[in-house]
Amino acid sequence: xxxxxxxxxxxxxxxxxxxxxxxxxxxxxxxxxxxxxxxxxxxxxxxxxxxxxxxxxxxxxxxxxxxxxxxxxxxxxxxxxxxxxxxxxxxxxxxxxxxxxxxxxxxxxxxxxxxxxxxxxxxxxxxxxxxxxxxxxxxxxxxxxxxxxxxxxxxxxxxxxxxxxxxxxxxxxxxxxxx
Ligand code: IMP
Ligand code: MG
Numbered sequence: 001x002x003x004x005x006x007x008x009x010x011x012x013x014x015x016x017x018x019x020x021x022x023x024x025x026x027x028x029x030x031x032x033x034x035x036x037x038x039x040x041x042x043x044x045x046x047x048x049x050x051x052x053x054x055x056x057x058x059x060x061x062x063x064x065x066x067x068x069x070x071x072x073x074x075x076x077x078x079x080x081x082x083x084x085x086x087x088x089x090x091x092x093x094x095x096x097x098x099x100x101x102x103x104x105x106x107x108x109x110x111x112x113x114x115x116x117x118x119x120x121x122x123x124x125x126x127x128x129x130x131x132x133x134x135x136x137x138x139x140x141x142x143x144x145x146x147x148x149x150x151x152x153x154x155x156x157x158x159x160x161x162x163x164x165x166x167x168x169x170x171x172x173x174x175x176x177x178x179x
Contacts, residue, residue, distance in 0.1 A: 004168060006161075006178040011154060012147070012171040017129075020146040021049070024127060025056030027144060028097065035095040036122065037061035040087065042068060042112065044166065045101035048158035049129045053099060064089055070108045081111035096121040097144075101158050102130040106138040130154070130171070153179075 041050040043065050067085035127144035134151045155161050156168030
């Protein structure tokens with residue numbers, strides 16, 4: 001495979017991602033049978049994962065998006081969460097499944113959970129492709145997790161560094177020379 005400039009190595013390849021997504025969708029299909037499933041993607045990082053995941057969900061479901069940010073242009077969380085775009089629909093009574101790319105400090109997710117809980121959904125759960133448990137500042141319950149990764153800054157499959165590399169089909173580790 002030809003690697004894009006700036007990528008040091010591949011951490012999770014396309015086949016591994018596909019297997020993770022398949023497994024998560026299979027569990028979601030079992031758990032949400034007969035429910036009013038609404039997938040809530042946190043933009044921008046989750047859009048690649050969300051689109052692959054929803055194609056493997058065999059239940060009727062709707063999808064909505066939020067934009068929140070806790071990161072500026074750096075690779076370290078600022079600890080502040082800023083809601084830039086809210087959901088377009090009411091979630092009261094819906095079975096909401098938040099879809100996120102990665103849980104790092106846990107600050108973003110806790111803030112989003114608090115906001116959405118207050119709107120009285122029937123249920124509220126979290127699905128994340130990746131988690132860096134060693135970086136946790138606030139505890140987060142991840143109901144559906146792709147896999148845990150070490151404390152390295154990863155790019156690709158929706159995840160960016162300075163808005164670049166989201167288009168990589170795999171999860172890679174950035175070359176430190178490019179940071
Ligand atoms: P948290 O609030 O620290 O959990 O931050 C979560 C957000 O930070 C994720 O949704 C990502 O957008 C971003 N993030 C955290 N770690 C990485 C990484 O390794 N690569 C790219 N983005 C990351
Ligand atoms: Mg994100």
